[in-house]
Amino acid sequence: MEATFFRFLAAELGPLLNSRRIEKIYGPAPEVWTFKLQSTGEQLNLLFRPAKSAGHLFTSPLKPANPQQAPAKVMWFRKRLQGRRLLEHHVDWPTLRIAWELTPSRNEGHGNILLFDVRNGLQLLDELPSGFGAAPEWPALEDIRDNDEIWREYPHVSPPLRKYLKGLPEAEAHAAYFKVVCGESNQFHCSRDEQKHPPLAWPRANDDLAFTSALEAASHYGAQTLFPLLEMEDTKETTSRIKSERKRLHRNLARLDQEETRLRKFIANKQLAEALQAELYRLKGLEGAESVEVIHPTEGPVTVALNPFLTVTENMERYFKLAHKGTRGLEHVKRRRLELNRELGKLENGSVPEKQAAAPQSAPVPVLPKRFKGLAVSVFVSSDGFTMVRGKNKKANHDIISKTASTFDYWLHVSDGPSSHVILRRDHPNQEIPESTLREAAMLCALKSYRKDDARADVMYALVKDVRKVKGFAHGQVVIKDTLGTIRVELDPALEKKLAK
Incomplete structure (x- = not known):
């Protein structure tokens, strides 16, 4: 989340939530939080997902689906926060942090401050960190336009802000920078493209969606990005099993192809055995030969490799045994291939074993979240x-x-x-x-x-x-x-x- 946008968002969010009671806390996914807050009208939920670049903090009347059993971390916060009210808020917008004082708890060690840090997560503190809420210093516009790394010294001068100012003519850039420093903006923007960039206090493109409220822009962005992300998280385990199961089946089918090739070579020995059998009367006294020229009854002349330590009859029997082994093995391969293809068919039709699922390449089977199980x-x-x-x-x-x-x-x-x-x-x-x-x-x-x-x-x-x-x-x-x-x-x-x- 961009720092200047967060400045406006916190200015709207703080007064909106002051004095509201925390009714319930949920964790729809790891490090994603839903706070159900007291509301006399439409349900009010505060959704929070910390992230280094594209975090979420917004309100919504809708609550994401939650696991049947709350994680231990959610239960820890429920025990300490449920039923308490959010009092006065404090903002340290350059570092993307907003905190609320809490009504006293009957139990010691339950904290006095609830801190939402968009980059680092949710914290329960006894007091605000040192320097929290201090007014930031602003560099000269010329330094911003000339120094690519200025955000390291001034984190609130974000790369998106620098790019915006650098793309304006000098006079317009000075006017825009003055409004940013003074905290003035009457429009907030969300991109229409598929990348779903976080909202800004200035336009990224001419066709951006414009909102008159930072909270509305944050809610729109959150609805477009966080809810689908949670659905993906809910189906991640099933999707992983899908990938693993399909990979296993195709790997086994490939091994069957290799085995079939080997067995067909065995079956080809039958022709050699038949050729030896046809002229066995002529070859009975042959000893120590490594090969022999014989005529197959239907295939014509054939050169047959012999084991010189075996008799011609023993060589013939050996070739017949290999051919018989190949025939028996090929029946097993056909049966096993039928079973694997049947499993693939079940996966592709959505009828799967308990820990299996699959999505066909042509017409994908929908992967339902595990809560449908x-x-x-x-x-x-x-x-x-x-x-x-x-x-x-x-x-x-x-x-x-x-x-x-x-x-x-x-x-x-x-x-x-x-x-x-x-x-x-x-x-x-x-x-x-x-x-x-x-x-x-x-x-x-x-x-x-x-x-x-x-x-x-x-x-x-x-x-x-x-x-x-x-x-x-x-x-x-x-x-x-x-x-x-x-x-x-x-x-x-x-x-x-x-x-x-």
Whole structure:
């Protein structure tokens, strides 16, 4: 995160969070933190991921999915922070640090200061570090434009700031630098390109997205980058097993190719044995010869290498044994190759053993996070490449909402009657869903509902965060806080087979 942008972000974030109570702390991935904070309206979560260059610190109404068991480090912070309030905040923006004083704890040693260090992580301290919040010194603009290493002495003069100032005409550079020094900015920018650069307080390109709030820019960047990163982290173990299993199968198939080549050479000895057998009457008295010229009944003249220490008959029997060994071995190779190809086929179709998975090269099978393991669900891939998960029974309908779906995924259900629950997965909260994918998800929902035999059906859809389970309700029964809309679809029973994985 760039220092000047962090300066503006901290100026907005500090007052927003002052006096709020920490209700719960989560750890969706190693060194990624979610703080659920007191809020009278929409849910307020503070998401924090420290990193040397592209750290995250932003607010979101959505909470990333979390492991079923919180890591020890998360439990340590929960014990010391849960229920305490954030009081006055302090900022040391050149070093990307913001801290809040905490309400006193009943237990000693639970710390008085909660420090968010974007470069180094989360810390609980008794007091602020020495020099925290001191005003930085600013070098002359000429020194910034001429010295590539100036950030070493002035860390708040970041390489992106130097590049920005160096690219402006001198008069404009002086005016822009003056605004940076004074902490003035009314626009903040996020890149549109696929690299997803961290937000800045100045434009990186002409087509950058512009925001009037640093917090809005940070939240947009976080939604576009952190949520997909967490999904990747959730599937990392499965993806690693996929790679390992596919590599093992292809390695074994390659070894079978080598073994088949060797065995076919053995089988070729049958021709030599048959040639010796055809003229054995002529060769019975032959001794000590290293080779002999014979005529095969169908192949014609053949030169047969002999072991001079064996009789011709013994040489013939030896060749027959090698050929027989090759034939028997080749049957085993064929059977083993069939087994390995069957395993590959299962992997490519998404039906895998407990610790195996695979993604085919042509039509990738979606890798679901491990939290989907053991659920009775059907998995589909839309024509646009989006993963759709449909519950097979009431318990699965309940579990895919409560245990697996991300808060920003889409939930679909047929209007005014019983149906399966369908989760349309998204990589991040701002991801757009093509209408074709939405219609396919709605159709899959309707095909497992009371409207399955009708020509068309109305299907409603909402964000998962707005779908609530109520204590005492039967499995699958929910209350919808808000819907995104209703879509009418024509039912096509062939769609299930077409999109199934």
